[in-house]
Amino acid sequence: MDSRGVRAVRETLGIEDDTSSTPSSRERVVRKLSLTAGARGVPSSMHLLAEYVGASHFLLARCDLIQQQGLEYIISSDWPFDLVRRVAPEIASNYARSTELDKCLSLFAPTFSLVPDDTPVPDNISRQYCSLSLCVGRTRYMLLLLFSEGLILSQERLREVGLLAAYAVSSSDRREVRTERDFELTERELECLFWIAEGKTSDEIATILGISRNTINNYITSVMRKTGTKTRSEAIAYAVRHNLV
Template sequence: MEFSGVEAVADESGLESGAPMAVSSREQLVRHLALAAAANNVPAALRLLAEYVGAAHFLFARCDLIQEQGLDFIVSSDWPFDLVRRIGSELASNYAKSTELEKCLSLLTPNFSLLPDDVLVPEQISRQYCSLTVCIGRTRYTLLLLFVEGIILSQDRLREVGLLATYLAGFKQTPDARAERDFELTERELECLFWIAEGKTSDEIAVILGISRNTINNYITSVMRKTGTKTRSEAIAYAVRNNLV
């Protein structure tokens, strides 16, 4: 994770991690973004995206880790640390309240929200922030942007930034077991998930697997807890979206 106050250090790509490069066209952005990605310089790439859309600060988060302890859900950020720590609880609350369908509908759609009244924001920065959620493989990422008061962000450029953030997320994706939520599901849980997706009841699954109905319900409850879903329908939607069934 990186927060504000990072020194500018030039790397082999010629990009500086502490200062964005000026980009005025999509072609320039794509070229510089490719250089930053090749150098694995995620903060520089995110600064390019923020600058291109007219934002002042960025925060890039892993949605599947938002409800974990600490701030490990943050991939990179130049927001003030206190603000990052506070927004973490807000993101966790909003993520827990949204349904699987709402999560799917939010992809690549700019969403504007207000920061809590009791948090301090940098001078001249608006309390309104923009979030863009993208999906790569089985993992969702959210890009949150702070901008100067009075600035109107371009909807066209926001959509372009969302698509390019998907590219960046794909480049950043690693085969970390913690990132693959289905790795946390046991074989029995995956079997139950498969059968409820087939429309089977707990009694029917119990007969198929040869175990008790209560045990089946326990497995299904565990599946919903691990996947962050609230109903069997949401668990099925999660399974379909993540190619688990």
């Protein structure tokens, strides 16, 4: 996060720019986040924000990948793995059942759910967890937080954590695009990637683009080689994660 990003966070959270006074805890976390997000990425930023709100564990999920099989939609987490594996299908199911209006109204509004009774949680950790929805560009994320038993949560601070998490993820996304994409897809490769993401077969893409089926398959093979993916589904998931389609 650059200096403009820090100023934007400060303005959003109502932090006055008064360097002569002792920084508040909110001001200190913004300053730390500006360093953490730029140097060590999402996990360190989420650890910092979890500590700020008093949470013991965090889980960050990307909602546009949530219907895929497995746990690929989970970006970063320090929840116990058995707990993640048990709760993840319920997260996906609840998200799928919610309407678009529900999803919009839930942004930055903390909601609470219970870990299933048959699932163990760490000692002294509440079975209730908090969910925060946030947006980075057109992409929705969820931040799930576990807390110690008996902890009284601050609604204002939870909202702040949602806003700060969005800035941290945005900063990380920009850095990853610069450092990880050491390849370039051609215009034709991007076209093929777009159409397979739309569910089109090689024959259909060949008809749309006016080139042969074998040429389409060669383009798709090249896309998978460059992105390090093995199937069309993996290539689509990669494209979504990196905003290629």
